[in-house]
Amino acid sequence: MPAGGKPTVRSRRFGRKMQQHRVGAGFDQAQAAAFIYGSRSKISRMEDGITTAKPAEVLLLLDRYGVGDETEREHLVWLAKNSGHRGWWLEHAAHLRPDYLDHIALEDDATYIREWQPVLFPGLLSTSGYAEAVITAGPNYVAPERVAHLVKAREGRQAKIEEGGATYTAILWESVITQPLVSVKVQREQLSWLLEVGKRQNVTVQVLPFTAGVLAGSTSAFSSFSFGPEPTVEAVALENMRGTSVLESPEDLAAYANAYDLLRSSALTPDASAKLIRRVLRTSEEDAS
Structure with missing residues (x-):
């Protein structure tokens, strides 16, 4: 049972999948309950993510x-x-925040993670210095004692990628690379780290150039997640000033999968993206000398 009787990301995913299979097979909840000698409410609570079931069931x-x-x-x-x-x-x-915990749980379970970021470097790719700078300069006040926990949480999230536990693709708008929102020193460290982490076999970094035009501004930041051997989008997380919203309906998933495909097809190749990042980094270092 989910801790405290409250649905978790995993219990909701479990319930949604079981409901899809039940409906696909043409059974109602009462019929499904009879298969395991249970009640209709048990099936209902299971499909709502409030409870789960024994493996045998x-x-x-x-x-x-x-x-x-x-x-x-x-x-x-x-x-x-x-x-x-x-x-x-x-x-x-x-x-x-509870919504941030849900986001982390999605990342932790995912086999494929795809992210679009038009403003900031993704948390899964950010240095500790960049994370701290962004957290402390954001529009929401964060108490100093919380900042360290938020930075540590980002570092913990990155372990999934560092250990090769998921295939990760990030698309960044060119302004993220060329227009620093933090100090020049922190930005240079971040660009250097981006080049380094982009060499990993399970990581792909692409830059969407300014020439892509309106496409960059038509979609706010989002991450999509797949949990099986195939990269089928099964959840999408949207970021906003007040938190993260998780989308799971088939219509929403299809829309964001299509949006990501459009962004990726308009982005520079990974090699061309790395070349751009190196050029920007080199120019920044030359300006500082």
């Missing part, structure tokens, strides 16, 4: 729903077992 339901794909079956059993697990970020939970 999950497998029995999937048998009756006609779900034979072993990868999908194993994934749903794993979600059922781990729906209440909130991970390493729990130590920072008192200092992080």
Whole structure:
């Protein structure tokens, strides 16, 4: 059961998947309940992410729903077992918003992460110095004691990428590279780190040039997540001044998957992006000497 009886990102994903399989098989909740000798409310609470089910119940339901794909079956059993697990970020939970905890949980489970950032460097790629500068200069006041926890949380998030646990692609608008919003020193450190992390096999960094025109301004920052062996978008996180919103409806997922494909096709290649970053970094260093 999710901790405290409250839905977690994992329990909601589990419930949504089970509901999709049930509906696809043509059963109502009462019929599904009969398969496991339970009540309709149990199926309802499971599909709402309030509770999960025992692995044996999950497998029995999937048998009756006609779900034979072993990868999908194993994934749903794993979600059922781990729906209440909130991970390493729990130590920072008192200092992080609930929506941010959901975002971290999505990243921690994901096999593919794609991100579009038109203003700032992504948290998954930022240095500690850049993270601190952005947090302290933001429009929302952050108490000094919270800043350290927020920076540590970003560092914890990056472990997923550093360990090769997910394939990560980031598209940045050219202004993120060329127009510093922090000190020149912090920006140079950030650009150097971006070049370094971009060499990893599981990381792709692309720059959307100014010549892309209105496309850059038509979509605010977002991240999309896939949780299986295929890069099918299964959740999207939108950033705003007050927090993060998670989208999960098929229509929303399709729209943002299409938006990302458009951004990626208009962006510079990874090699050309790295060349641009090196040129900007070199110019900045020459100006400082």
